[in-house]
Amino acid sequence: MRAAETKQELVEQLVHVGRTAAQQGYVLASGGNLSARLPGSDTFLVTASGVWFDQLSPSDFATMDLTGEVLGDSPRPSSEWKLHQRTYRERDDVNAVVHLHPQHAVLVDALGYPIRLFTLDHAAYVTSIGRTGYYPNGSDELADTAAAEARRHNCVVLAHHGCSALGPDVGMAFRRATNLEEAAAATFRALTLGDTTTQFPADASARLHHP
Template sequence: MKKATTAGELVEQLIEVGRTAVERGFVLASGGNLSARLPGASEFVVTASGTWLDRLVPEDFTTMTVDGEIVGGNPDPSSEWKLHQRSYRVRDDVNAVIHMHPQHTVLVDALGHPIRLFTLDHAVYVKSVGRTGYYPNGSDELADTAAEQARVHNCVIMGNHGCSALGEDIGMAFRRAMNLEEAATATFRALSLGDTTTEFPEEAWKSLHHA
């Protein structure tokens, strides 16, 4: 996925991501929400309230400022707009936020197990996983705690709810979201086999991240 250079291209890419996310079972019906901005921009586009991610059209996007003001597009943004807005406010380098409800990510976390990273892609793209407790949908508590975790993690799980993946562009954010769910699925399978310790080799991790 090429980096978008216009707001229209951002919307086109988010429409594609929404369709793919539903096809792969990462989200159902009107669950989840997507946003993106151009690098350095003070405005972002976010999916509107009640939209189904596999049926998005350009009219299903709201344009907002990072201060939370609606400045164009659909007048009714997602109830989770604060989650996106506050993540952008704490991360100048982030230009896309993908919020989904992937089954294994939510389940493994709800069962009290950390999501383990097994593969090179997990180690590179996910790298680390933050989490918050459960907070009501659309609440300040959810947005603020997730943004605090986003200061140091590109993947953040919201307990009994879902997760957000952040990136410098839409392609990277979605790549991280997919790798997080793959890591969660692998963790679930490992737990089913009774394994609670296997993960990406420590020495390889140190070499990869120059620790």
């Protein structure tokens, strides 16, 4: 998925990601939300309140600016719009935020275990994982703590809630989200076998990001 150059392309990519996320079981019903920064601007698209990922259409997005003002399209942005807005304000390099409710990532974190990275893809795309405590959805506390974690991590687990994955474009944000959930599923399987230590070699990970 190449970086979108127009608003129409962004919408098409977000619709595709929403449908795929629902098919993969990363969200249920109207859970989760998606956003993308409009090319060359300080405005962003975010899914509207109450929409279902597998039924998204171009009318299911609100256009907002970084102050939190709704500029057009749907008048009712997701209740989690602050989660996206605060992240964009924190990271100029982030142009897409994918917020999902992946079952393994939430479960492993709730059980008190760190999500481990096992594969080359995990190490390359997820790299490191931040986390927040539990805060009510749509709250300033959730948005602010997630944005603070986003200073150092491209994937953030929101305790008892979901995750946010960030990227320079929609494709990379979703790639990171899928690899985070795969890593969490692998961690869960390893835990059922009694393994609490196996993970991608630290020296290989260091070389990967600092050749």
